Amino acid sequence: MRKILVTGANGQLGSELSVLSVSYPEFEWIFADRTKITLDNLELLNDQLNEIKPNIIFNCGAYTAVDKAETERELAFTINNLAVELIAKYTFENNVKLIHISTDYVFDGSSSSALNEEAKTNPINVYGESKLAGEIACLRENPDSIIIRTSWVYSKFGNNFVKTMQRLMQERDTINVVNDQIGSPTYAADLAQAMMVILESSDWIPGIYNYSNEDEVSWYEFALSIKELGGYNCNVGGISSSSYLTPAKRPKFSLLDKKKIKTLYNLEIPNYKQSLKKIFI
Template structure:
């Protein structure tokens, strides 16, 4: 089975690349935006047809949450138009599509974990454009699913874990927001889930039981809890103090609560999801070895 991974140089794409040896029956084509522009349909179609692609895992996205407030045209081009192109080409060659989305499609006003059936109401450009990308897949007739995730980190790229480690080494004290709650997600766990979904769906539709799923690690944390755990596990001597959202204003408003209910993906694909602190420890161990 030939698989195209778009956005291959990002966190999730890099983690999928690190797992390919465990899925020797699959042939992967990893493409970053400079190699393959999902917003260029003719280029995309040519590559997919010539390489007989049967599955696309879309890790490509405009993810700069704050910059998106001033770059809404670019964000929409990548997060909606690019996905529409992937849907169109998937229909042309009868390929499966796994599209990654975000907890930012919710407004954060809930108090129990969000289910796939809950209403969405994104509060910023990033969330709104990602929702449009979701709809491109959900409203299509292709064999495709959307997996929403949250607070992604890994040893690759830029993320909260690497930022905290860098700042923690340079400063004696850091203020981190405690009134935004969600679940940190190790990109490797999400990558493994994407490949498990494909592995368990051979000869069947990946969208056979539903087109929309939630995935994050297990458990709940604030950004403050997350930062404290990072410092302890990495043995960094930096005092992390809790602050409120109002004390750290940003161009884009963040959801105050974005915990995801993962029951559906665990049931449909028989997946066991690790606790967030266990996965964080694994990631930090890898970072310390670098």
């Protein structure tokens, strides 16, 4: 029985993979939280991988505190770059399949059309820099690995924009949401399913892929969809990024072009609203 190791087990994607795993009993699943796989301690990490001996690794674990990364640069790079480098090296030396999760934050947001996998990277915050460094290390150490860039991830699990909006819309009469950052949300359960489609495909085609749900929206428009589906009475206003300053800059435009993954793996990707409805069931 092939063994799948999932890092970041308690995160949104790790949690959705855990739900999905019951549909794939032909695999032995190892869901590793920070105690089983310590991405911030490389010496320990190497020993842990050698002890688990997986056949497949889904590297969903990451340092994702975008604003805190501005002051915790070393920790962000340890987890998002050096740990990825070590995992990639391990997978290459032991003939282990690796799917590594990355982010739209590797882009600077200056594009006005959907970004494909060949688009120029130029991160504008430490988190994005650390994730791009991880991508480069991953493909250098294991050219046979698959990297999936995703964006605006949400789920029934963990902390995310959808949950925050649900809470605020019930607590307040009015909220303001940034209306000049454009992209597309990703329902973590959809991404988890896409990962299994790739794994079970007869073709393992290494390289970088983009995955998010379909459609182009701003955070403000996303919030309006949450309001509509949740039936909330809260008044939602749109504001510019300059009115809502954060320690880390965010890309203004990071809509991902998904043609490659749809074509090579025959994937049908749902519209974001179609998937968002599942949160309210």
